[in-house]
Amino acid sequence: MAEYIMAAQNGRNIPMEDTIFGISRRANEMIANEGADKVINATIGALLNDDGELMVLSSVDETFMGLEPIEYAQYAPIGGTPAFRKAAIKAALKNYEPKGFVRAVATPGGTGCLSDVVANYSCPGDKILTTDWFWSPYNTIATQQGRSIATFQLFDEERKFNLADFSAQVAALLAEQDRLVIFLNTPAQNPTGYSLTDEDWKGVISVLSEQDADKRIALLVDTAYIDFAGDEDEYRSFIPLLEELPANVLPMLAFSMSKTFTLYGLRCGALICLAQSEEVADEFVRVCEFFARGSWSNSPKAGQSIITNIFADEELLAKVTEERKEIRDLLLARGRAFEEESAKVGLEILPYDGGFFASIPCDDPKAASLELEKDGIFLVPLAKGLRVSLASISEEKCRRIPAKVVEVLKK
Ligand SMILES: Cc1ncc(COP(=O)(O)O)c(C=O)c1O
Structure with a gap:
């Protein structure tokens, strides 16, 4: 029987059930049958x-609850309200005053930013370059628009950033394509928790600066977890480096409000460009607004109003920042506990710096995760290992996982 009855496949591989939701469903069934203390559901991508x-x-x-109807019921302009666009730049760049031309357009979450960049800066059939450990919706977003994903190895043999492979893959793709979109998820990458250091960044910038100036490169830094890596200013130190790129490379930031402001369900985000010329910046706004019109139209106004109101009130902003620090500290303590326990039992994990997830490299991730499920441990199998959501489990549960994984991997 053909896989599709009425629908057109259009080159997409559409599973019957989303892998992560499937695992989460089995975890919830086990909780219902055996009790919550028997289950560790480390699959969820939200801070619990x-x-x-x-x-x-x-x-x-409280800011949300205080909104007037006009602040959420009315349509927002296609590219977002002017005040939101300003506030989004402030939220993303904090104290940094860019030299170039900065613009922001509203998107429904960080996901909207990614779709926007694929649509506007790559062509059908192109390959989008990202790391071999990557958030799987990158693939969905690319194939949905008739593009595909190519990868470079995030780590070399010493588990350092693999600049040599980055350089090789950029060159190989630019030999075949006139333009290249690159997704780099940092700091606190999903799924590894890795953050590019400023040294890594200098390498990336030098590789991109060496490419043929006739080629067009769009460098999208997916900063979904930027406020969950550590000190918010320190983790923005790479932003000025982006302004050293040559004119044929356009750096952009995908800024998601989902985690930073715990607004996951409100679908709020902004795509921000740091262009060298006003023409490129204005074109960025024009193409992004056009794409928005033809996909989600305008983004929800409620989130935009919340962010606007927060940034209009210094005291409120300070409170939000302070509260965020508390939940970030709790998350990072879980991460340290997981690292500590892994070291104790001899479990190899990838270099975790911060953020919601850590990863364990292994040979047969699917088999390992099914085996762990029998012990009540629910992790997400990726192509090259297992992803652990530190965000969704207690520190005590973070400490319980490593020994169990070692046991299963030995089998
Ligand atoms: C790596 C990465 N990028 C982007 C996003 C976008 O999130 P949202 O669209 O909810 O803002 C996520 C969310 O899980 C993510 O993990």
Whole structure:
């Protein structure tokens, strides 16, 4: 029987059930049958407290509850309200004042930024370059628009950033394509927790600067977890480096409000460009607004109003930042516990710096994750290993996982 009855496949591989939701469903069934203390559901991509409840910044929640109908019921302009666009730049860049031409357009979350960049800076049939450990929706977003994903190895043999492979893959793709979109998810990458150091960044910038000036390169830094890596200013130190890129490379930031402001469900984000010329910046706005019109139209106004109101009130902004620090500290403590316990039991994990996830390289991730499920441990199998969501489990559960994984991998 043909796989599709009425629908057109259009080169897409559409599974019957999303892998992560499938695993989460099995975890919930086990919780219902055997009790929550028997289950570690480390699959969820949201920050939960030790009892498994969603953590929401109360200052953000209060701002939401105080909105007037006009601030959420009305359509927002296609590219976002002017005040939101300003506030989004402030949220993404913090104290940095760019030399170039900065513009922001509203998107429905960080995901919207990624679709936008694929649509506007690559051509059908192109390959989008990212790391071999990557967030799987990158593939969905690319294939949905008739593109595909190519990868370079994130780590070399010493588990350092693999600049040599980055350089080789950029050159190989630019030999075949006139333009190249690159997705780099940093700091605190999903799924490894790795953050490019400023040294790594200098290498990336030098590789991109060496390419043929006739080629067009769009460098998208996916900063979904930037505020969950550590000190918010320190983790923005790479931003000025982006302005050293030559004119044929356009750096952009995908800024998601989902994690930073715990607004996952409100679908709020902004794509930000740091262009060298006003023409490129204005073109960025024009093409992004056109794409928005033809896909999601305008983005929800509620999130935009919340962010605008937060940035209009210094005291409120300070409160949001302080509250975020508290939940970030809790997350990072879980990460350190996981690293510590892994070292103790001799489990090799990839270099974790911060963020929601850590990863364990292994040979047969699917088999390993099914085996772990029998012990009540639910992790996400990736192509090259297992992903652990530190965001969704307590520190005590983070400490329980490594020994169990070692046991299963030995089998
Ligand atoms: C790597 C990465 N990029 C982008 C996003 C976008 O998130 P959202 O569209 O919810 O803002 C996520 C969310 O999980 C992510 O993990």
